[in-house]
Amino acid sequence: MSPAASPPPYRGAVRRRPWPPRRRAAAVALCVALAVCAAYYLLDPAGGMLPRCPFKAATGLDCPGCGAQRALHAALHGDLRAAAGYNLLLVAEVPVLGLMLAAELMPRRLGRVRRVTASRPFILTFLAIIILWTIYRNLCPA
Amino acid sequence: MERQYWIIQDGIQAGPYTLGQLAQRGGLTPDTPVWYDGLADWTVASNLPEFAGLIGGAAPRPAAQAPSYAPGDPYARAAADGQTPPPTYLVWAILATVCCCVLTGIVAIIYASKVTPAWQRGDYAAARAASEKAGWWVIISFVGGLIWAPFSVLFSMMSNTL
Known part of the structure; x- marks a missing residue:
């Protein structure tokens, strides 16, 4: 081995400051959300270029989320009424999901909200609504 | 040969080490x-x-303060510090349920519902386990959906052309 090289003159070193993980995760999530919105703005689910529901493919029944792609496409084109027609539950739960996400991200500031949204009765009620909605939409298709 | 490092401490260059x-x-x-x-x-x-x-591991840490929780257990530590319970991942579980995978999404929701009760009765290990299981079922759902999606698109494109 050759004699070890000597270090260059020190002119100060730059410390790379990585983004904090939370901010990085938020940035990634924002990019994914924008990409999804762009895709669903441009692509019409009726065109057959988007994936179909595996539950519906397997059983022929509407799952709780069926219509979500058509609803997102309609909502992005400003037609909330049509979106609600494709999947009423999804449109109705968007504000609730937003509040839950905010409570999850800011547990200190929204501690009271989080105590409710993380509680067992709330979660089981939500689950019951999803199941009842699924039964209803299959028995009484709009 | 092992790599040799130079450092600057207190304005003085030292090395190689x-x-x-x-x-x-x-x-x-x-x-x-x-x-x-x-x-x-x-x-x-x-x-x-x-x-x-x-970094920072210079002086041997004082072994005086015996922690009351298992070392390396952030959840128990958080509990001891009076912090918030582990995440339920409920938002993601619901999105998984309505986006692709009803059954695995519902499993995730059920695990999410077990986090807070366990936390409230002081069973932090169970709360952590339920939180992690909810998280894993969310990941399984989304990975399953991502695997399914290209097959589904391919299939519907083929059936359109046929």
Whole structure:
């Protein structure tokens, strides 16, 4: 081995400051959300270029989320009424999901909200609504 | 031969040292300038992954304060500090349920519902386990959906052309 090289003159070193993980995760999530919105703005689910529901493919029944792609496409084109027609539950739960996400991200500031949204009765009620909605939409298709 | 490092401490350049010698020497901070043969210029210790274990590990830590929780258990530690319970991942579980995978999504929701009760009765290990299981079922759902999606698109394109 050759004699070890000597270090260059020190002119100060730059410390790379990585983004904090939370901010990085938020940035990634924002990019994914924008990409999804762009895709669903441009692509019409009726065109057959988007994936179909595996539950519906397997059983022929509407799952709780069926219509979500058509609803997102309609909502992005400003037609909330049509979106609600494709999947009423999804449109109705968007504000609730937003509040839950905010409570999850800011547990200190929204501690009271989080105590409710993380509680067992709330979660089981939500689950019951999803199941009842699924039964209803299959028995009484709009 | 092991890599040799130079450092600057208290304004004085020192080296070369191996990693082991640096560990013994101690006193490294995230901002300690470091150079080794192959680097164009000095960097700082926090930029080098091999220094992660050495930074701040200089003085042997006082063993006086015996922790009441298992070391390396962040959840138990958080509980001892009176912090918030582990995440339920409920938002993601619901999105998984309505986006692709009803059955695995519902499993995730059920695990999410077990986090807070366990936390409230002081069973932090169970709360952590339920939280992690909810998280894993969310991941399984989304991975399953991502695997399904291209097959589904391909299939519907083929059936359109046929």
